[in-house]
Amino acid sequence: MRTLTPGGTSKNPDTPAADSNAGKRFKKQGFWRTALQQRYLYLMSLPFVIWAFVFSYLPLWGWTMAFQDFKPGRGFFEQEWVGFEHFVQLFQDDRFYLALRNTLAMSVLGLLVGFVIPIIFAMLLNELRGMIFKRFVQTVSYLPHFVSWVVVAGLVTKMLSTQGGAINDLLLGLHLINEPIQFMAKGEWFWYIVTASDVWKEMGWNTIIYLAAITGIDPELYEASRVDGASRYRQMWHITLPGIRTTISVLFIMQIGHLLQIGFEKQFLLGNNLVQEYSQVLELYALQYGLQMGRFSYGTAISIFNSVVSVILLFTVNGIFKRISKESIM
Amino acid sequence: MAAPKAFNATRGDKVFDIANIVLMSLVLIVTLYPFLNVLAISLNESGDTVRGGITIFPRVFTFENYQQIFQYEGLVRGLWVSIARTVIGTLFGLISASMLAYTLSRPDFQARKFTSTFLVVTMYVSGGLIPVYILFRDLDLLGTFWVYVLPTVVNAFNVIVIRSFMDGLPYALQESAKLDGANDFTIFWKIILPLCKPVLATIALFLAVGQWNSWFDTYLYNGRHPEWTTLQFELMKVLQSTQQGGSGQMVNANDMASKMQNISPESIKMAITIVVTVPILIVYPFLQKYFVSGMTLGAVKS
Numbered sequence: 001m002r003t004l005t006p007g008g009t010s011k012n013p014d015t016p017a018a019d020s021n022a023g024k025r026f027k028k029q030g031f032w033r034t035a036l037q038q039r040y041l042y043l044m045s046l047p048f049v050i051w052a053f054v055f056s057y058l059p060l061w062g063w064t065m066a067f068q069d070f071k072p073g074r075g076f077f078e079q080e081w082v083g084f085e086h087f088v089q090l091f092q093d094d095r096f097y098l099a100l101r102n103t104l105a106m107s108v109l110g111l112l113v114g115f116v117i118p119i120i121f122a123m124l125l126n127e128l129r130g131m132i133f134k135r136f137v138q139t140v141s142y143l144p145h146f147v148s149w150v151v152v153a154g155l156v157t158k159m160l161s162t163q164g165g166a167i168n169d170l171l172l173g174l175h176l177i178n179e180p181i182q183f184m185a186k187g188e189w190f191w192y193i194v195t196a197s198d199v200w201k202e203m204g205w206n207t208i209i210y211l212a213a214i215t216g217i218d219p220e221l222y223e224a225s226r227v228d229g230a231s232r233y234r235q236m237w238h239i240t241l242p243g244i245r246t247t248i249s250v251l252f253i254m255q256i257g258h259l260l261q262i263g264f265e266k267q268f269l270l271g272n273n274l275v276q277e278y279s280q281v282l283e284l285y286a287l288q289y290g291l292q293m294g295r296f297s298y299g300t301a302i303s304i305f306n307s308v309v310s311v312i313l314l315f316t317v318n319g320i321f322k323r324i325s326k327e328s329i330m
Numbered sequence: 331m332a333a334p335k336a337f338n339a340t341r342g343d344k345v346f347d348i349a350n351i352v353l354m355s356l357v358l359i360v361t362l363y364p365f366l367n368v369l370a371i372s373l374n375e376s377g378d379t380v381r382g383g384i385t386i387f388p389r390v391f392t393f394e395n396y397q398q399i400f401q402y403e404g405l406v407r408g409l410w411v412s413i414a415r416t417v418i419g420t421l422f423g424l425i426s427a428s429m430l431a432y433t434l435s436r437p438d439f440q441a442r443k444f445t446s447t448f449l450v451v452t453m454y455v456s457g458g459l460i461p462v463y464i465l466f467r468d469l470d471l472l473g474t475f476w477v478y479v480l481p482t483v484v485n486a487f488n489v490i491v492i493r494s495f496m497d498g499l500p501y502a503l504q505e506s507a508k509l510d511g512a513n514d515f516t517i518f519w520k521i522i523l524p525l526c527k528p529v530l531a532t533i534a535l536f537l538a539v540g541q542w543n544s545w546f547d548t549y550l551y552n553g554r555h556p557e558w559t560t561l562q563f564e565l566m567k568v569l570q571s572t573q574q575g576g577s578g579q580m581v582n583a584n585d586m587a588s589k590m591q592n593i594s595p596e597s598i599k600m601a602i603t604i605v606v607t608v609p610i611l612i613v614y615p616f617l618q619k620y621f622v623s624g625m626t627l628g629a630v631k632s
Contacts, residue, residue: 034440040514045433045445048426052484055465056452062461072464121357124350137354139615140361146610148543150566154603155364157569164382166367200360212626232346265546269566286459291550296460303458311454 118206141204153269217243431492532624
């Protein structure tokens with residue numbers, strides 16, 4: 001779900017006619033009278049709006065903590081204000097740069113690999129001729145998406161285990177290695193293990209939107225190209241791929257916006273003390289050096305940094321994209 | 331689009347097809363093997379498993395591992411908490427998302443623009459770990475069951491998906507009901523909602539899977555309250571405790587493994603993994619048609 005929230009781009013596809021009608025009615029009747037008439041609509045939305053305010057907007061108020069020397073138990077006006085001190089501290093901490101490096105490394109890897117593979121997979125699925133086989137592959141490929149990261153981390157650890165793990169057994173069987181590799185203990189492998197796990201989990205799920213986009217391509221294009229003697233490979237390259245170009249670019253921008261928000265579940269669950277130098281991401285850093293040490297203000301400063309960079313990235317990429325293609329997603 | 335019919339298939343095309351089928355079969359194996367392997371080990375006698383070499387069939391078949399883990403009360407309680415949060419969380423989420431979606435699908439609703447913007451913002455802005463933690467503490471949610479279900483009640487993405495579906499329903503249905511004197515809630519409940527079954531099934535699946543799979547909220551808010559730990563959290567503890575070094579934070583030795591001397595931690599892990607996975611495995615293939623169209627509804631609108 002995290003990677004797929006483009007629904008937000010489609011705010012209010014209003015029908016202008018309906019809107020102007022509603023506008024006219026407001027003026028005729030007056031605001032309060034309409035409000036009274038729509039009391040059931042208000043009853044159905046207002047409680048949840050308040051709910052969203054409490055759980056999504058109130059935490060934003062907590063951002064003030066980053067500029068205080070926050071002590072739990074004190075009221076808001078009794079807190080000591082320290083300005084940007086926590087940010088200065090943050091930017092002087094080596095572990096912060098390590099966490100930033102790891103976050104960027106894993107998100108860029110995820111973006112490159114995790115973005116391209118579902119596109120290829122969707123195009124290959126589309127080329128499968130046996131409908132039953134195609135269905136089966138699709139259904140199976142959705143499975144890992146529904147399984148929790150706890151389970152996936154368990155499976156990955158099991159497969160990479162030195163005691164009867166499938167990967168080591170396979171490599172030993174092929175005589176490519178002489179003794180089992182301790183995958184989970186090798187820091188420099190960690191980024192790739194996380195990326196591969198992510199691809200394994202979400203590859204099938206991420207094809208859904210591409211497959212839907214492929215459905216929208218005019219079948220006559222394929223027929224015409226076949227008459228011209230285009231091979232299947234050329235059809236994929238010259239018809240299918242251009243046909244889903246817009247979908248690809250929209251999803252790409254959405255991904256960039258989440259570049260720093262790669263989550264931390266996989267790193268938390270797959271990581272261990274031996275690989276910490278490579279597994280520590282920003283959010284885990286906030287968790288360990290902020291929350292678990294009781295340094296609430298410091299941890300909040302990390303979260304703010306994360307959010308601000310994400311927003312800047314999203315707007316920058318959207319701006320560049322707008323220049324190039326005259327399309328915008330926001 | 332269905333795959334093109336094979337008219338004048340060239341040799342290159344045939345090679346392509348065969349290579350494609352081989353590749354896809356490989357994808358199938360890579361996806362399914364870990365699950366089958368874990369299943370086989372969970373059904374294999376624990377002492378025999380230690381010898382290694384189990385692939386996708388158990389060598390010495392037994393239900394012993396499952397009998398053992400279900401004697402551990404932490405797991406059974408975790409199972410109940412997980413079921414409760416899944417049922418209640420899904421119900422709350424469905425009610426809120428469908429009601430909000432309906433009010434947003436009504437072009438004449440005064441507060442529509444405001445509500446819509448208000449919700450969309452929540453998709454992009456989040457307070458972050460610590461402000462949320464402090465808020466939950468102030469609301470006295472820490473150490474309670476409600477910390478699982480209350481924060482996730484309103485979800486903008488779900489609202490948008492349902493609303494996109496409702497926009498596709500003919501408006502005339504509502505107008506005729508209105509002429510008959512039905513109020514807005516009755517229209518929603520009696521006319522719109524029954525038509526939304528496919529999209530509601532999709533959202534129910536998303537909500538249920540999210541609730542069932544979540545473990546970090548247990549770790550963060552209820553880690554020290556064993557009465558509210560969930561199944562996923564119990565599995566996480568078992569997995570982390572025997573992994574090399576653990577994850578740094580999870581130093582507390584796992585009491586489940588120590589209580590069951592006669593089966594190996596390996597077998598315990600595998601059996602719990604299966605218990606956690608099976609409910610999802612049973613449900614999702616039947617809802618495939620729905621979630622595929624649901625995802626498409628949520629995404630293609632732009």
